[in-house]
Amino acid sequence: MSLLVTKNLVKYFGDTHAVDHVDFTVKEREVLALIGSNGAGKTTLVNLISGLFPPDSGQILFRGQDVTHESVHGRISAGIARSFQLVNLFDQLSALDNVALTIFSREGKTRKLASLASADHAVWDEALEILRLFGLEGKAQMLAGGVSQGERKLLDVAIAYALRPKLLFLDEPTSGVSTREKTPIMDTVTSVVRSRGISAAIIEHDMDVVFNYSDRIVAMHQGAILADGTPDEIRRNEAVTTTLIGTTGPR
Ligand SMILES: Nc1ncnc2c1ncn2[C@@H]1O[C@H](COP(=O)(O)OP(=O)(O)OP(=O)(O)O)[C@@H](O)[C@H]1O
Numbered sequence: 001m002s003l004l005v006t007k008n009l010v011k012y013f014g015d016t017h018a019v020d021h022v023d024f025t026v027k028e029r030e031v032l033a034l035i036g037s038n039g040a041g042k043t044t045l046v047n048l049i050s051g052l053f054p055p056d057s058g059q060i061l062f063r064g065q066d067v068t069h070e071s072v073h074g075r076i077s078a079g080i081a082r083s084f085q086l087v088n089l090f091d092q093l094s095a096l097d098n099v100a101l102t103i104f105s106r107e108g109k110t111r112k113l114a115s116l117a118s119a120d121h122a123v124w125d126e127a128l129e130i131l132r133l134f135g136l137e138g139k140a141q142m143l144a145g146g147v148s149q150g151e152r153k154l155l156d157v158a159i160a161y162a163l164r165p166k167l168l169f170l171d172e173p174t175s176g177v178s179t180r181e182k183t184p185i186m187d188t189v190t191s192v193v194r195s196r197g198i199s200a201a202i203i204e205h206d207m208d209v210v211f212n213y214s215d216r217i218v219a220m221h222q223g224a225i226l227a228d229g230t231p232d233e234i235r236r237n238e239a240v241t242t243t244l245i246g247t248t249g250p251r
């Protein structure tokens, strides 16, 4: 059963066909990898689905509901959350505060930072529990700006997860981290996703990560979908191997 469906989705920036008539699906309880060379349209597709800007045409259905014109907040409430290609943290706040702020915003509670400390125990308990889930409980009181790059990437995912999504989009969760740090990040992220029965669509350039962790792979090229299949199918897909594999990689 499809959780998310896009139909004929289009977004052009001038002459750039960033997303060009894309039919994209994410199923329930799957870990999907979205691959493609630089400029293929991956982030734009996620921007359209998460509501950062409107498509030129086409439709976005989430759990059967048309959310094409829904606000960002409306989509978050419906269950779509995303992390950003560049992490989106408050560096001067602790890891715990970063997660707690997200929970407050999810609950529609706006608080001045000074009053955070005296706020709702349930929120702090939940924030700590989320850090624990991502193996970051030992960093709870550290400033987000002071933890390692790998931990920052995980914290960014934890923050998106704190929105209680049914579908989590992760834009390059392992970019900028050492090869050694990629495995624990992906182990943690995919185990949270699978144990909570949610879906994740992960934009990723490292093909080892893609093949090791995903159930299905969607490859984009010049704004369009080039291939869609299991890791085995994609490995054998000639269009993908000639256009993408070997050409993707960190910038
Ligand atoms: N806000 C924007 N204004 C103008 N052009 C844009 C904008 N966002 C993206 N583009 C262009 O659309 C195309 C697709 O970009 P996008 O960022 O979606 O690619 P991507 O697949 O995420 O690439 P990368 O792997 O480098 O992150 C590129 O040519 C890019 O320059």
Ligand SMILES: [Mg+2]
Binding pocket: 042, 043, 044, 085
């Ligand atoms: Mg991108």
